[in-house]
Amino acid sequence: MSKELFKAASFSDGEFGGNPVGVDISSKHPPALEMHRTAMEIEYSETAFALHPLHCYIRP
DSSP states (O other): OOEEEEEEEESOSSSSSSEEEEEEEESSOOOHHHHHHHHHHHTOSOEEEEEOGGGSOOOO
């Protein structure tokens, strides 16, 4: 499974401030335990998990 992990800050003008969030974009939906481990790795309890657009169907 391929995945991208990064940290983002919403409502911020720069790198610092705002509301920090971890983001995981994967080729398939991870199991609950893996999502928990990823949130711990990113060090944010607020972590979003999304499927990469090439690996899911988006209805028009």
